Amino acid sequence: MEQRHLGRTGLRVSRIGLGTLTWGRGTDEHDAADLMKTFWEAGGTLVDTADVYGDGEAEYLLGRLMDGLVPRRDLVISTKAGSVPDPDRRFDGSRGHLLSALDASLLRLGTDYVDLWHVHAFDPDTPLEETLQALDTAVASGRARYAAVSNFCGWQLAKAATWQLAAPGTRTRLAGTQLEYSLLQRGIEREVLPAALDLGIGLLPSSPLGRGVLTGKYRGDATPPDSRGASEHFAPFVAPYLDDTASRIVDAVATAADGLAVTPLQVALAWVRDRPGVAAPVVGARNAQQLTAALSVETLSLPDEICRALDDVSAPVHRYPDHDWSTL
Numbered sequence: 001m002e003q004r005h006l007g008r009t010g011l012r013v014s015r016i017g018l019g020t021l022t023w024g025r026g027t028d029e030h031d032a033a034d035l036m037k038t039f040w041e042a043g044g045t046l047v048d049t050a051d052v053y054g055d056g057e058a059e060y061l062l063g064r065l066m067d068g069l070v071p072r073r074d075l076v077i078s079t080k081a082g083s084v085p086d087p088d089r090r091f092d093g094s095r096g097h098l099l100s101a102l103d104a105s106l107l108r109l110g111t112d113y114v115d116l117w118h119v120h121a122f123d124p125d126t127p128l129e130e131t132l133q134a135l136d137t138a139v140a141s142g143r144a145r146y147a148a149v150s151n152f153c154g155w156q157l158a159k160a161a162t163w164q165l166a167a168p169g170t171r172t173r174l175a176g177t178q179l180e181y182s183l184l185q186r187g188i189e190r191e192v193l194p195a196a197l198d199l200g201i202g203l204l205p206s207s208p209l210g211r212g213v214l215t216g217k218y219r220g221d222a223t224p225p226d227s228r229g230a231s232e233h234f235a236p237f238v239a240p241y242l243d244d245t246a247s248r249i250v251d252a253v254a255t256a257a258d259g260l261a262v263t264p265l266q267v268a269l270a271w272v273r274d275r276p277g278v279a280a281p282v283v284g285a286r287n288a289q290q291l292t293a294a295l296s297v298e299t300l301s302l303p304d305e306i307c308r309a310l311d312d313v314s315a316p317v318h319r320y321p322d323h324d325w326s327t328l
Contacts, residue, residue, distance in 0.1 A: 001014045001015060001298055002014070002015050003045070004202075004279050006176045006202035007174070007176055007201045007202035008200025009146060009173070009175045009200075011076070011115065012045075012076075013076050014044045014046050015273060016046075016280055016297070016298070017046035017047065017280040017281065017283065018036070018039045018044055018046065018047045018048065018282070018283065019048050020032075020048065020049040020053055020058040020061075020062060020284070021053055021058070022053075023049070023062070024054025024056075024060070024061055025054045025057070026286065029061055029064070031286070031288070032062075033069055034288040035287070035291050037069060037070070037288075038288045038291050038295070040070045040074060040075075042298075044295070045074065046078060046204075048178070048204070048206075049062055049079045049080075050080035051079060051081050051083075051104065051108075052080075052083045052085070059079060059108035060109075062077070063108055064110070066110065066111065067110055072111060075115075077115050078116040078117075079105050079114050079116075079117060079118070080117070080119070080120040080178075081097075081117070081118075081119065081120060082097070082120035082121055082123065083120045083121060084097070091120065091122070092123060093123030093128075093130070093131035094123070094131075095131070098138075099137060099138065102117060102134075102143055103143075112142075113142055113144060114143070114144050115144075115146060116145070116148055116176060117135065117138055117139075117147055118150040118176075119148075119152075120151065121151040122151070122153070122156045128156075128159060128160060128163065131160075132160060135164075135172050136171050136172050139172040146172075146175040147164075147172045147173075147174055149174060149178075150177065150178040151178070151179055153192060155191070157195050157201070158195040161173070161174045165199070173200075175202060176201060176202040176279065177201050177202075177203060177204070178206055179203070179206065180206050180207045181207075181275075182205065182272055183214060183249055183268055183271060183314045184210035184211075184213060184214060184241050185207070186314060186315075186316045187316060188203075189316065190318050190322055191322075196277050197276060197277045202277070202279035203278050204280055204282055205278060205282065206282050208268070208272040208281035208283065209269060210250075210268070213241040214264060215263075215265045216254050216263075216264040216265075218242060218250075219250060219251075219254070252309065252310060252314075256306050256310065260300075260306070262300060263293065265293055266300050267302065267306070269281060270302050271302060271307065273297065274302070
C-alpha cells in the first residue's frame with residue numbers, strides 16, 4: 001500500500017487506516033485478529049483507536065494483537081484522549097487528565113509509546129495552552145512520537161497550530177487532525193481543511209463512507225439486519241445520513257460505480273482518499289471481508305469527470321464570508 005507523509009512531518013502512514021471504533025463492543029477478539037492480519041498483509045500501517053472506544057477494550061484488544069500477531073514495529077498506532085463519560089462535561093482537556101489518560105492507554109496497549117496522540121476534542125473549560133502543553137510533555141517524554149487534534153473546528157485548529165508553531169524547537173507542531181469527511185459530510189471544507197492545508201497539518205478523515213451509507217446498503221429504505229443501522233447502539237449514528245439529500249448522493253455514487261465497473265464503496269473511498277490535504281481515510285470495517293473490499297481501492301483512481309460530477313452533486317452551500325463578497 002502506498003505510504004504518505006502526515007502533514008509537514010516525517011511521519012509516514014498507509015493511505016488507508018484501520019479504525020477500531022467497534023472493537024470490544026461489536027467486534028470481538030477473533031474478528032479483530034482477522035482485521036488486523038488482513039490489514040497488515042496488505043501493507044497497512046496506520047491503526048486508529050481511542051481510550052473511550054469500547055470503554056478501553058479497543059486499546060486492550062489492539063495491545064494483545066500487537067503482542068502475538070503483528071509486530072509493533074510495523075504499525076503506526078494512533079490513539080486519543082480527552083473524551084470523558086460525564087454528561088455535564090463531555091471533554092476534559094486538562095493537562096492532568098490527558099497525561100493520566102495517555103499512561104492508561106499505554107498500559108492497555110502494552111507499549112511504551114504511541115506514534116500519534118490526539119486530543120479527542122476541544123475543551124472550552126480548559127485554557128488551550130494547557131491542553132497543548134500536555135502534547136509537548138508527551139512528545140518530550142517519549143510517550144508519543146507525534147501530536148494531533150481531533151474534532152477541532154477551523155478557528156480552534158488554526159489557534160492551536162499557530163500556538164505550537166510560535167516556539168519552534170520548544171513546542172510540538174501538530175502533525176494531523178481527524179474529523180468526519182465524506183461525500184455526505186463535507187463541512188470541513190469550509191474552514192478546517194483550508195487551515196490544515198495552510199498550516200501543513202495532515203487530515204485523517206473518519207467515517208469516509210458516510211457511516212456506511214455510501215456503500216449503498218441502505219438504498220430503497222433497506223436496513224440489512226447485520227448492519228450498524230440495525231444495531232441498537234449504532235442506529236442513531238447512521239440515521240442522520242438516511243435522508244433524501246443523502247439518497248441523491250448515494251444514487252450518483254452508484255451510477256459512477258456502474259460506469260466504472262467497480263463498487264460504490266470503492267468510488268466513495270477513492271474520492272475522499274485523493275482529496276487535497278488528505279493523508280489517510282480511517283475505515284472501520286466490521287469484518288475481514290468488508291476490509292478487503294475497502295483495501296481493493298488501492299488500484300483505483302477516479303477519472304476527473306467522475307470527480308467533478310460527484311463534487312457537484314454533493315457540494316455544500318458555502319456563501320459569505322467564504323466566497324469573495326463582491327461576487328455575491
